[in-house]
Amino acid sequence: MDINAAVGGKAGLAREQIEAALSMQASSTLSERERIALEYADRVSATPVDVPDAFFANLQRLFSEREIVELTAHIAHENYNAKSNRPLRVEANNFCEMPFPQPQAKVS
Amino acid sequence: MTWQHMGAGQCHAHGSVHPSQPHVVGWSDPELAHLRYWAHPGEHRRAGCTDGTVLGARIVMRLDQAMLHKLDEAAQEREVATMARVRSLEGREAGILAGIIQGVFRLALGRPLNPTKVQAHAPRAMLASFLSNLLFGSGRWAVGRNLVQMVRIRVAARNGCPF
Numbered sequence: 001m002d003i004n005a006a007v008g009g010k011a012g013l014a015r016e017q018i019e020a021a022l023s024m025q026a027s028s029t030l031s032e033r034e035r036i037a038l039e040y041a042d043r044v045s046a047t048p049v050d051v052p053d054a055f056f057a058n059l060q061r062l063f064s065e066r067e068i069v070e071l072t073a074h075i076a077h078e079n080y081n082a083k084s085n086r087p088l089r090v091e092a093n094n095f096c097e098m099p100f101p102q103p104q105a106k107v108s
Numbered sequence: 109m110t111w112q113h114m115g116a117g118q119c120h121a122h123g124s125v126h127p128s129q130p131h132v133v134g135w136s137d138p139e140l141a142h143l144r145y146w147a148h149p150g151e152h153r154r155a156g157c158t159d160g161t162v163l164g165a166r167i168v169m170r171l172d173q174a175m176l177h178k179l180d181e182a183a184q185e186r187e188v189a190t191m192a193r194v195r196s197l198e199g200r201e202a203g204i205l206a207g208i209i210q211g212v213f214r215l216a217l218g219r220p221l222n223p224t225k226v227q228a229h230a231p232r233a234m235l236a237s238f239l240s241n242l243l244f245g246s247g248r249w250a251v252g253r254n255l256v257q258m259v260r261i262r263v264a265a266r267n268g269c270p271f
Contacts, residue, residue: 021261081223083269
């Protein structure tokens, strides 16, 4: 979260956009493209991956094929990063001063 | 004399409570008990404490001059793992490749990244991560840099990855 929020902030992301991405809840401040992209990130990150045809058709309405492939690659790559860091409890470098939600440990 | 985890509480140096990182560490020697620091980078320095430097998952302490007579030379700089489950590797211990990659991050961002220190245990995995992040983090993306960062923040949050 930390480095992506810092890089995003530097690239011009508004605080509201960062908070909306962190909050896991629908936000009225987001555009339709942003909202669908975040939902796509949720669906691709789920195990098993859950992208039904109806949702993908909606995605195709808003994004070109190239954009969809890029989004998918970034989401998959960030999952690789996060799933490498989280089990090893790699901590943030604190580039971003925003407060982040504390990770919830699941007990099975 | 060893580090000990003091648990939640107030920072004795400046008396404030940091809400998200309530971990305080300090020396076990009661005479040095006032040398306690938040395990939180930046927070301590912003609060006016200059003699403690916290580097992500590890803490490097440089004791103030008045206390040095109490410590042997080797104790002037101590490290303790606070969170990471795998020991962070730096310097000679990390190896040449990790040293180069950490040097690149030090030049670009001012400090080596915590994942690199951990990944130094497995150089090929570290190199794969470094190169892929380099490619994904550079150039123009048709979908737009802002949207890329938003989905990356969401994925990191979903996975509970603070880094």
